[in-house]
Amino acid sequence: MNRRILLLAEHLDGRLSPETCGLASLARQWEKEAGCTSSTWVILGCTVSRLAEELASVTGLDVFVLDHPSLALYNAEAYAAALTHWLEEQGPWILLLPHSSLGLDLAPSLSFSLGAPYLSGLIELHFEGQEISFTREGLYGKRTERWKPVTNQRVLATVIRQGRPRDEERPVHPGTVCTMPADLGQLRTRTLELRLSRKAETGLSTAAVVVAAGRGIGDEKALTLLRELVSLLGGAALGASRPVCDRDWLSIDHQIGMTGQTVSPRLYLAFGISGAIQHLAGMQDSQCIVAVNRDPDAPIFRVAHYGIVDDIQAFLPALLRRIKERKGMPA
């Protein structure tokens, strides 16, 4: 089948997002398996030709630009209107979007207007003859699920990148860029502003050791012990998974994972972190990962080099005692 893999390029504040760049190598791998014709980017915006050229030269793939003044800032309604018009005229396709705030916001609306099945959190795409199926992780990352779309001429998925994108050689020939005015029709939503609301000054990205707190630490009091651990270990910084920040136990600047920071320290100590795929995406390249969790099925143990199945409340005081003992400090 002459199916094409289409890739949505995401940009934020004038830059291609890191979530975008990982899509190209996945698409290349999948297009070989499926015998799809070469993958193509689509990027939306207002005068984004510089970004389109960058995409074309870095990935060697062709780029379609849908251009309109109302696409200068993202909103689902405007993006979906422009893309729906364009996608309706294309042959069979698989549209891959980054599994990001934008991808997750946009995909349902596109799926609905095009009647195209949409899978959230794709980690693997399978082809068997004309059939397509998707693998994702569900149930707190404790199982894999294979889903089959009921129709497969047009399907879309948000893609979770696993691991670091491979460093690929720059392609010899850049792709071509084709710009078209977008057709938006009447819009009900308006994006007023894009703002930078927080700056991370937690030292997380440069720390040699990251001590990370998850919901499994039990309560806020355990944070005092974790702070003590951070000060006992040289060059360490305190991080957290999303639920800890959502509960205001730590400010959002401490968040590690997909909407937060990506870290790859020498040593990553995860306390009470279950290891949802969103969190793993932000830390799995760490050199040595130690996980402490009382749930032996917690997905964090799939990436951990060392694991301890125990209660944080019992283990942490013991660890602090032992460290002080070895340092010759009073307990």
Place this chain on the structure above:
Amino acid sequence: MKILVCVKEVPTPESRFAFQHDPPGYTETGLSFRMNLYDEYALEEALCLQEILPGSSVTAVSVGPARVQSTIRRALGMGANRGVHLLDESATARDAFGIAAEIASWARDQRFDLILTGMMAEDDQRCQTGPFLACLLGMIYATAVLRFELDIARSTVAAEREREHGFSEILLLPLPALLAVQSSTRQPRYPSLSNKLRAKRQSVEVIRKAEGMEIPRLLEMVQVGLPESIRSTVFLSGTPEEEAAGLLDVLERRQLL
């Protein structure tokens, strides 16, 4: 202001699951369930609105088997006025579009001004049901909403939604709208004693699927399995003291401290 909050009942994250393969799913025996945390945030936001907007009401709806009534009762205990249970024994195996279609077929003639959902369910993390519900009802939606403000006179809502790398964007949407909230500006309240007593007396409306009604789907789950381990993890065991000593030995040997 007529507000609908969609709440999902999820198994607790520490659950040990026994998977079934035909049809794909898991055994519920022995598991404990509770309200999805993000839906608690959505409900908290709805209850705060109800307190400041006279004459407003909050309805909590949940799709699932009989057990989800306890989550609906919790919503009533937190202060929702009305609880609705859309009975569906096969909800956990359905795609999000199917769940959204079930809610939409009931909500269509109820004329809600605002629908709030959590930005995702903690267990499935699909982030789909809310947006699909909005699409089915012809409403505008925004997801990953950090905070929002209603303008009743203009019938609009300004919502701040989270992007990556510390960015957020401000959207202006017309009402009725659906917002999938990321977190609440306040911590979700605990059920009060008086509300709990009221919830006990109050009945939950149970809606059964109409005879012959096909629930649509876009995707079908065909297989479940265990995720592969990326590494062969070395587990340290013993008493907490022994575990701590063992860990420090390993880290010192590898010169990681």
